[in-house]
Amino acid sequence: MNTEKKKIILVDDNLTNLTLGKRVLQDQYEVFTAPSGEKLFKLLRVVTPDLILLDIEMPEMNGYTVLKKLREDNENFDIPVIFLTSQTDTGSELEGLSLGAADYIAKPFLPPLLMKRIENHLMIGEQKNQLRNWGEKLRKEVEVKTEQVLELQNAMIGTLAELVEFRDSVTGDHIGVTVKYLEVLLKGMKKHGIYSEEIQKWDARFLLPSAQLHDVGKIAISDLILNKPGKLTDEEFEVMKQHPVLGVEIIQKIEAQTSESAFLKNAKIFAGTHHEKWDGSGYPDGLMGESIPLLGRLMAVADVYDALLSKRPYKDPMSAEKAESIITAGRGSHFDPKLVDVFVDAADVFENIAAGSGGRCAVFAKAG
Numbered sequence: 001m002n003t004e005k006k007k008i009i010l011v012d013d014n015l016t017n018l019t020l021g022k023r024v025l026q027d028q029y030e031v032f033t034a035p036s037g038e039k040l041f042k043l044l045r046v047v048t049p050d051l052i053l054l055d056i057e058m059p060e061m062n063g064y065t066v067l068k069k070l071r072e073d074n075e076n077f078d079i080p081v082i083f084l085t086s087q088t089d090t091g092s093e094l095e096g097l098s099l100g101a102a103d104y105i106a107k108p109f110l111p112p113l114l115m116k117r118i119e120n121h122l123m124i125g126e127q128k129n130q131l132r133n134w135g136e137k138l139r140k141e142v143e144v145k146t147e148q149v150l151e152l153q154n155a156m157i158g159t160l161a162e163l164v165e166f167r168d169s170v171t172g173d174h175i176g177v178t179v180k181y182l183e184v185l186l187k188g189m190k191k192h193g194i195y196s197e198e199i200q201k202w203d204a205r206f207l208l209p210s211a212q213l214h215d216v217g218k219i220a221i222s223d224l225i226l227n228k229p230g231k232l233t234d235e236e237f238e239v240m241k242q243h244p245v246l247g248v249e250i251i252q253k254i255e256a257q258t259s260e261s262a263f264l265k266n267a268k269i270f271a272g273t274h275h276e277k278w279d280g281s282g283y284p285d286g287l288m289g290e291s292i293p294l295l296g297r298l299m300a301v302a303d304v305y306d307a308l309l310s311k312r313p314y315k316d317p318m319s320a321e322k323a324e325s326i327i328t329a330g331r332g333s334h335f336d337p338k339l340v341d342v343f344v345d346a347a348d349v350f351e352n353i354a355a356g357s358g359g360r361c362a363v364f365a366k367a368g
Ligand SMILES: [Fe+2]
Pocket: 214, 215, 243, 274, 275
């Protein structure tokens, strides 16, 4: 049990009132006195009281001004204040209460009544503190649980993305690397203030992990097509072009079994729109310009850059310079022009990621 005495500051310009008040209160409370508003604020630098008893009529700074100043003060704004006054008109009482005074006691006060009212207000203050502490505890618990759910979700999504990657033997470290490219593009967009309004709405905790599922639709594509050692025929390519739609369907199935999730919403956009092209010649929907969701436009740059630098059964990896020139040439046709500018600005970071990306090291060629 907390046996420490509660602290009360008594503010009054009349010395007799201060002495009398202190005498009444000191058995039960630790009492500090201040003969003016100025002295109170000096005292508050070293003492944090549980309650302030404040005279209204004081020279220079009156009680109302003191209370206003207290309420504007971040440190002391919620200390309960009881006004002590000899004024009896209800107008001033109303003014004090509307300024946020906890109570109003007329002088001369009856000691037992003063004690009882102080006791009540201290009890309310304590309950408020308890509520605040509970709220804080709950907030922390929710934060920990959310973190655990996110960890579990990311682990499961990572595993699902890996399963897709294992089936598609040509993709190498495709998923991990494209997520890193996306991160670089996001940083660049923030740096240059591009699409900042939209970026502000994104929750980074969900965004990048959800990008891992962009090719999840490939899980439903036949091995014969997915791993064909050579270029696909037109018919086979038509099947392959189904993977964005299939991806959206798979994510929708997960969505149907869970509650609303920003993560799955983003994942669906990545999966469904990463093969759309700025000029409308992409698939599956032939969307054009900014009607392609920004996430899809971003993934298009990251995905193509990675594909160009990857070894395929029918092609060697391209040099970084060549890949950069292809992305640049696609400015305004395949890709969002603003995002190509961000890419060009960060091209060396892209090269470094590609050069250090696990299995790609052996096949990554700087030039030629
Ligand atoms: Fe894809």
